[in-house]
Each structure stands twice: as C-alpha cells, then as structure tokens.
Amino acid sequence: MITxxxxxxxxxxxxxxxxxxxxxxxxxxxxQQPGVCSQNSSNANNYGNSWACGGGNPALTVSGYSVGTxxxxxxxxxxxDDNGGYGFxxxxxxxxxxxxxxxxxxxxNTGTDVMLLSFSSSVILRQLTLGYFSNDSDITxxxxxxxxxxxxxxxxxxxxxxxxxxxxxxxxxxxxxIGKTTTNVNAAGASSSWWLLAxxxxxxxxxxxxxxxxxxxxxxxxxxxxxxxxxxVTPPTTGRVSEPGSLALAGMALLGVFATRRRPxxxx
Numbered sequence: 001m002i003t004x005x006x007x008x009x010x011x012x013x014x015x016x017x018x019x020x021x022x023x024x025x026x027x028x029x030x031x032q033q034p035g036v037c038s039q040n041s042s043n044a045n046n047y048g049n050s051w052a053c054g055g056g057n058p059a060l061t062v063s064g065y066s067v068g069t070x071x072x073x074x075x076x077x078x079x080x081d082d083n084g085g086y087g088f089x090x091x092x093x094x095x096x097x098x099x100x101x102x103x104x105x106x107x108x109n110t111g112t113d114v115m116l117l118s119f120s121s122s123v124i125l126r127q128l129t130l131g132y133f134s135n136d137s138d139i140t141x142x143x144x145x146x147x148x149x150x151x152x153x154x155x156x157x158x159x160x161x162x163x164x165x166x167x168x169x170x171x172x173x174x175x176x177x178i179g180k181t182t183t184n185v186n187a188a189g190a191s192s193s194w195w196l197l198a199x200x201x202x203x204x205x206x207x208x209x210x211x212x213x214x215x216x217x218x219x220x221x222x223x224x225x226x227x228x229x230x231x232x233v234t235p236p237t238t239g240r241v242s243e244p245g246s247l248a249l250a251g252m253a254l255l256g257v258f259a260t261r262r263r264p265x266x267x268x
Contacts, residue, residue: 026126029053029060030227031088037062039082047093048077058120058232065156066092068111075156078113087131087226090115102134102222108199109220112161117195118151123230124191125172129182131226136219137179138200141172143192150194161203169196174205180226191233197225 030036030053037053039045040061050063064078079091081104089105090113091097106113117125130137144150146168159167172186172195198204199221 026229026231027057028227028229031062031082031225032085032131032227037082046097047079049080051080051082051088058123060120061118062088063116063118064088064090064106064113065116066090066094066111066113067161068094072160073111074158074160075114077157080115083132083224085131085226087224088115089113089132089224105132105134105222105224106197106199107220107222108201109222112199112201114156114196114198115225116156117197117228119193119195119230122191122193122233124189124233125186125195125228125230127182127184127229128175128197129226129228130178130180130223132222132224133179134222136177136200136217136221137223138174138176138217138219138221139178139183139223140174140198140200140204141185142169142196142198142204143172143186143190144168144194144196145170145192161201164196164204171204174200176200182229199223 031051037051040050040052043049048063050061053060053062062080064080065075066078067073067075076093078093079097081089081091083089083104090107091099091104092111092113094110095103103109106115125141125143128139128141142164148168150156150168156164165171170190172188172190175183175185
C-alpha cells in the first residue's frame with residue numbers, strides 16, 4: 001500500500017536529484033584560424049590586443065602579457081599572435097611585433113610571456129593542447145581566486161612576477177615537457193573565470209619543479225597554444241525553467257495534492 005510516507009520519500013528524492021547541480025559537457029575553445037577566433041577591434045594588431053574565441057558558452061577572450069628578467073620588471077601588455085593552425089603565441093614589447101621564430105611563440109627567453117584566458121563565467125579547465133613547441137615545452141598554470149575582478153584596475157600591468165600570488169592568483173600546477181599531446185590539467189577540479197598560462201617560470205612554479213612524472217629544467221620554452229577544454233560551472237542562460245527544475249516542482253505539487261486528499265475533514 002502506498003502511504004504518505006512513501007510518497008514523501010519519493011518526492012524528496014526526486015527533488016534532490018533534479019535540483020542538484022547539473023553536470024555540463026566539456027567544451028573546446030580552439031585558437032586556430034580561420035574563423036574560430038576573431039581579433040577584437042580595440043587596439044587590434046598592436047600590444048594589448050585581444051581575441052574573441054568561439055567554441056563554447058561561456059564566451060572566452062584571450063589576451064597577452066610579458067615581464068622582463070630583472071627583479072624589478074613588471075608586466076606589460078603584449079601582442080597575442082595568430083599563427084594559424086599552430087595556435088596563439090605571444091610577442092613581448094622587448095621582442096617587437098616583427099620578431100620571428102621562435103620568439104614569436106609564448107616563451108621564457110629574455111622574460112616570461114603569459115596568456116590570459118578570460119571566461120564570461122566560471123569554468124573548470126580540464127585540458128590544453130599545444131600546436132607548436134621549440135626547444136622545450138614546460139607550462140605553468142594559475143587561476144584567479146581573488147575577491148575582485150583582476151581586470152578592473154589596469155589588468156596585470158604594474159605587477160612583478162612574485163606579486164601575482166599575493167594579488168589573488170593561485171598556482172594550479174606545472175606541466176612539463178608536454179609536447180603537442182593533449183594534456184590533462186587541474187586534477188583537483190578547481191574553477192575560476194580567469195586563468196593564466198605561462199611559459200614555465202620558476203618563481204611561479206612553487207617549491208617543486210617536478211610534475212606529471214617529468215622535471216622542468218633551465219631550457220628555454222617556446223610554445224603556441226592551440227586549444228583548451230573546460231567544463232562550465234553554471235548552465236548557459238536560456239530564459240526558461242530547466243526540465244529538471246520543472247520535474248522537481250511537479251513532484252512537489254503531486255505530494256501536496258496527495259497530502260490534501262488524505263487530510264481528515266473537520267468535525268461538524
């Protein structure tokens with residue numbers, strides 16, 4: 001016999017299952033041309049340029065920065081260079097816009113280049129793929145965990161490498177000698193709207209240079225980033241109640257109807 005208790009248990013289970021955070025399929029953002037990324041018109045083809053890249057929702061904007069080798073050097077806006085099927089590289093102001101291979105890649109020769117991935121909402125970064133490397137391919141990955149928008153006051157400019165960690169950026173990991181094989185990153189499943197990919201930097205790398213069974217070294221790293229894969233933390237906005245949410249409400253309504261019908265009437 002189905003009792004109120006049975007229906008209550010079923011409704012609670014249905015509501016919990018349907019209202020729990022949904023799992024969203026991984027999405028890929030590719031940096032190869034043609035047609036995948038478009039350079040934003042603001043400051044196009046110059047230092048401080050940025051690219052809007054398709055392939056997923058939330059939206060992704062890619063920009064670049066670079067810092068010199070001296071202890072007092074601070075980050076300055078750099079040029080994100082489209083290298084077609086090889087992906088994005090970074091040209092620093094020291095290197096110049098006309099620099100050729102391999103310095104047109106994101107590198108740590110005469111400074112450190114970084115690539116900023118700005119998503120319109122929080123994501124869990126899962127994988128990255130290089131489309132090119134020369135000499136070596138060690139990568140340092142950070143995410144922003146601060147309480148304010150890191151781009152609200154001057155981007156990263158004016159910060160030294162060692163000041164990133166004290167200004168809201170957290171080390172996610174080092175990934176050494178990854179070549180052009182798709183590499184899993186962020187094993188802990190951490191999330192953020194802002195991520196920094198850097199040619200390996202010992203100041204950012206933490207206490208150990210060992211990672212993924214390999215060891216970072218003093219060789220210069222020259223890489224171009226071809227794509228990243230991430231999971232959205234929140235669902236895309238659709239303007240309507242999701243199907244799981246509707247099912248949960250229906251289950252609760254059904255319980256209410258049954259409870260009303262079972263309630264004893266008042267005495268005359």
